[in-house]
Amino acid sequence: MNPLRRWRRPGAPSGGALRPEEGLHARVTTHRGDFVLDVAVDVAPGEVVAVLGPNGSGKSTLLGTLAGLHAPEDARVTLGGRTLTDTAAGIAVPAHRRRIGLLSQQALLFPHLCARDNVAFGPRCAGRGRRTAAAIAQDRLAEVGVAELADRRPAALSGGQAQRVAIARALAVEPDLLLLDEPFGALDVDAAPAVRSVLRRVVRDTGQTTLLVTHDVLDAVVLADRLVVLADGAVVEQGPTAEVLARPRSAFAARIAGLDLVPGAAAPEGLATPDGGTVHGVASEDVAPGEPAVAVFAPSAVAVHRERPGGSPRNVLPVRLAGLEPRGEVVRLRAGPSPGGPPWAEGLAADVTPAAVAELGVGPGDDLWFAVKATEVSVHPVRRRRT
Template sequence: MNAADLMVVIDQARPPLSVEHRFVAGRTTAIVGPNGAGKSTMLRVIAGLLRGGDASRIALGDEVFRDGRVSVPPHRRGVSLLSQEARLFPHLTVAENVAFAPSAQRLSRGEVRERVERWLTATEVADLADRKPDELSGGQAQRVAIARALAAEPRILLLDEPFRALDVDVASRLRALLRGLLADHVRTTIMVTHDPVDALGLAEDIVVLDQGRIVESGSTREVLTNPGSRFSASLSGLNLFVGRVGEASTVVDEAGNHVVGLVGEDVPAGGLVSGTPAAATFSPRAVAVYLEEPHGSPRTTLRATVRDVVPRGDHALVNTDVGDQVVAAEVTWSAVADLGLVTGLDVVLVVKASEVRVSAVVER
């Protein structure tokens, strides 16, 4: 395992970015924040594609990449950067694309061939080895891009919204693939994303950037389920209920609260095993609020306490505490008045199972 933490200090005026953070060796960290917050700029400075300000410092353990006049070129940093566009070399085959970095590292032909075969197999594109990039679908091209990035055996892997250009189903399958590949913890991974499912499914840690500064950081689960910053509270506008798999398609938290839903495409091979970490994601519009348990047998009922009521257009967003997690419901203002929804009121939430997506969560 890579034993060296990555220390990042960036201080520049244009675009404005002033951050200091230690990325723990072998872990995956999600970088989230509004557009223009400086997320991609941070990755480019780490990769060596931008210098950062004069006071910037990038170091992997005792190895300094950037400090004052010292600036190690990108190809000598052991860093791979994967963006939302595959950017494969159009004149090379799939196998030749994946072989590019190992060949540049002056490995023997046998070592290059072994790496190419290993990563084409790991990313499930071995049967595409002889194709050119223009013969690939978007999902296939991104799998090849992942194989090319990992074939370099980087110490630091940078992912800049790698699934953003793909449709939901393809992105879910690639997320499951990448989760398996990152499980070996042999590299430090930093991933920019706008999707809370990406963050929960791939990253142990999270950093929230806003206007070029870190406004929140910590465990992905803690930050996203009980957010302190305005952005993390509104990330994708979804509820995130985190726990472990109970019965089929059910997420249960430590207090025994449970949410039932439909299993997403990004589950590991063999499905979600009972007791493994999982998250239920659902819109506040899928949540109804009652003062007492409703008649019938809804599949998900949660006892909650109103935290606050805030405007959302012509509706109200009712934020509630369910154990140590926050669950929001979107209701009409007439419902707020009729139910007397105020801070501290005990309520019952009912969540529509058909609108709940259950996804795997990376082991912490």
């Protein structure tokens, strides 16, 4: 059994309207120099919400304000019915009493403390005895795979190891809300996948209420129930992840919604789709057959044919062309509903050069074949979506 599972909260997240005493309710207006952040964000218990937006749109300012690191001019923030900030009433609960775990790009560990003491710090502040806090810390370090590094100081840890310790530290306080501010942003390409995998598992398996800032749309796809898109300090779009990516209304969401996604369940060959089909692909990390998953590929990896292609591609789909969208150097062909194809093929995109479009002589309504090599398809475990 995955040890992280024992953090799973009893009681599934409730559907429907969020009651004032549940989850996070935040209304924040605040200035940073000339910049104004003016947003309202709610997160239900057990929900994972990804905050996306261009550089300087206010994502970190929002997280810092929720964590109690910035004093906002005008705000009311409640978490699980506790008022953390109410500027009108003069309430500002200090950061360490908020029961909020914050994990940012830099691990920001105390340099003079070993890994165990860094993790034990939160429980100690919360009134746990020295031994209990050390035992909690040791457990958390084991759960993120660095138990053997407990006695090391941060200077003797790699970036990836330090970030794992920081994850253990953020979770050791059993936070009511976990704030993740681009937690993989500062890791090098070798260290990032393992840390990402640990954190994804924590968030996916534990029912931890989480607000995640990321630039990586894949993190949002595999982790987030809902997306909130910020631009210039305001919420320009929000909704269930699949909906926002399928029908983006803001320019930013449209730009990131570029990946082809097929939902289903992990299978030995890749992904099993709900209609009994298979998408052949390569698992991105440990994923058990039957686990909810999504197959992901780039539209540029899709080859388009008029006749069914022979040869090596493992994934060959009949599609009916819904439309053509010029996108810079390429033309995006969008699949519509096809009488001969699987239902999940609708909406898939293929990027081809204008020359290839001219050569194929295709137009809306044409029946075509999309082909994708299995090596171009990655299969990622996803959170079981809330209904």
